[in-house]
Amino acid sequence: MFNFRNMSCKELMKVLGLGAVAFVLGVEWLNWLKRRLRDSRGPLKEVLFFPSPQVCVEHLFIRHKHFPCACPLPHGVETSFSRLLVHLLSARVSLDLCVFSFSHMELSRAILLLHKQGVVVRVVTDRDYMTITGSQIGALRKAGICVRHEMSSAVHMHHKFALVDSRKLITGSLNWTLTAVQSNKENVMVTEEPELVGPYQQEFQKLWEANDPANHKPQYTNGQLNIKTCKDK
Amino acid sequence: MFNFRNMSCKELMKVLGLGAVAFVLGVEWLNWLKRRLRDSRGPLKEVLFFPSPQVCVEHLFIRHKHFPCACPLPHGVETSFSRLLVHLLSARVSLDLCVFSFSHMELSRAILLLHKQGVVVRVVTDRDYMTITGSQIGALRKAGICVRHEMSSAVHMHHKFALVDSRKLITGSLNWTLTAVQSNKENVMVTEEPELVGPYQQEFQKLWEANDPANHKPQYTNGQLNIKTCKDK
Incomplete structure (x- = not known):
């Protein structure tokens, strides 16, 4: 001894x-x-179905918080929405988001947190739905996040997918709205299968480049420029 | 010799x-x-992006047709839409379809053809969108296909997935409309990965049973019953 x-x-x-x-x-x-x-199990494959019951997700945002959250929602319960948040918040390098409609406050909070942590966030969204009441796109832009929108008004950018660190794909029917998360029948698939992630990454890059405001003639409404660049706050 | x-x-x-x-x-x-x-390549994994250019798909419906189709569209070209049709028409036993909005004529034609060939087709759709102008749900019901819709008017059945022979999953952002196929930016994933197909099959069965008109009280509008059963033509 x-x-x-x-x-x-x-x-x-x-x-x-x-x-x-x-x-x-x-x-x-x-x-x-x-x-x-x-x-031996193969790449990550997870399917989430919605609607998702309302539970406290505070611990996902503030990990060092020792005192219990005082909100009236159920605590310590895992739901489809909390799983979605966990996957989004796992981003360390980049988040490429391609979403039709984005008005969900908690999802916006997650994106703003990632941006604050130094994760490079790029967002492609729909031209018409980016300005509707409750849209979070303005808040993202205000924080300095790069947002581009579908340039043609005749076409909808109807995708709803996200790419975490270029290796995790989150895709499905779910728009990033409260109704979609809490009321509708929706599905989201999360996978790290390279054969699936690759095509979505290419599609994102294609849309990102096609909707670069620098490649489009500036448009004016009532004498004011109505296409903003990523640097616009 | x-x-x-x-x-x-x-x-x-x-x-x-x-x-x-x-x-x-x-x-x-x-x-x-x-x-x-x-x-050695693993289960089928295919990603289709839309919009899809308009091409002739007549050969997918009438396989024994020897004379060339006389329509003015390009022939012999494979597109995302023709791939989607190929996957749907590969059904031999069953097709479970869960779709928010269904007004696409060629997709309706494919479903009617499968029904005619003896494939057991079940459709779950959204209550509000099943009756909009151009909806193909009426045509499917008229042909004897079993259709159920989301019972609650406060909730949208927003899924857009299909299960071919309970082993091939077709899912994505694409509603079954002409605008979605020919104009919008959309994605569809096709896979035979059992870990992904299984949860969607369970979700379909759950929705199918939850929306069984037999379990709901009949509702009347202007004195007329407004919930039809599968046997209604």
């Missing part, structure tokens, strides 16, 4: 060093095991 | 028998090879 009291400083350092190496190797082995287990 | 003239009838029968066996084994081997190649 080790007796630390009888050990010299050198011997103690050796034991601590070996302990640190064993710890690092153990963590690495656990990560390897986790990856192997995950690979 | 074989000389069939010098062979007895018995020998000829033997050769023909061996030929038939070789042919059957060859076909079986090709099928096995096809399955192996397909398994």
Whole structure:
């Protein structure tokens, strides 16, 4: 049995060093095991159905909060909406969002938080629906998030998908509205399958470039320019 | 070299028998090879983006037609819409369809053709959108196809997915309308991944049972019953 009291400083350092190496190797082995287990199941495949019951999602936004949230909603319950938020908030590098209608306050809060954390957020939305009452697009732009909209008024940008860190696809029938989340019958699929993520990433890039205001003639309404660039606040 | 003239009838029968066996084994081997190649790629994963250019799809409906179609549209071109039709028309046993808005004539034609061929078609649709101008729901019901709609008028049945033979899932943002197919920016994913197909099949069954008119009190408008059963023409 080790007796630390009888050990010299050198011997103690050796034991601590070996302990640190064993710890690092153990963590690495656990990560390897986790990856192997995950690979054996294949890439992430999750299906979420809506409507989703209203529950407290405060803990997803403020992770270091130790005191319990005082709101009257049920706490500690996992729902389709909380899963959707978890997937969105997992972004570390980029979020590419292509959504027809965006008025949901909590989803807007999640995007603003990601932007604040340094995640590069790009949004493509529908021309007509970006300005309806309750739309969160203005709030995103005001925060400095790059938003582009479908240039043609004859066409709807009807997609509803998001790409997290260019590797996780979130897609389905769900528009980012309160009615869609809390009332409608909707579906959302979350996958990391490269053969599915790739085409959506290409589609996003295509729409992003096609709707670059720099490539379109400025349009005026009542003498005022009505196409804003990403730098417009 | 074989000389069939010098062979007895018995020998000829033997050769023909061996030929038939070789042919059957060859076909079986090709099928096995096809399955192996397909398994090595994993289950079907296809992404279709819209709008889709207008092309002739007549050959998908009338396979035995030898003379070329005389319509003015481009022929022999594969598009997202023709791929969608191919997947739908591949149904041999059942088609479960859950769609918000359905007014596309060619898609209606495909469903009617499947019904005529004996495929069991079930449709769940939105209460408000089933009766709008151009809706094909009436035509489906008239042909004897079982249609149910979301019972609550406060909720939208906003899904847009189809299940072919309970093993192929077609899902995305695309409503079954001409505008969606020919104008809008839309996506459709086609997959046979059991982990994705399963949840959608369960969701369909849940909606099918929840919207069974037999479980709901009949509603009257101006003294007339306004909920029809599947048997109503």
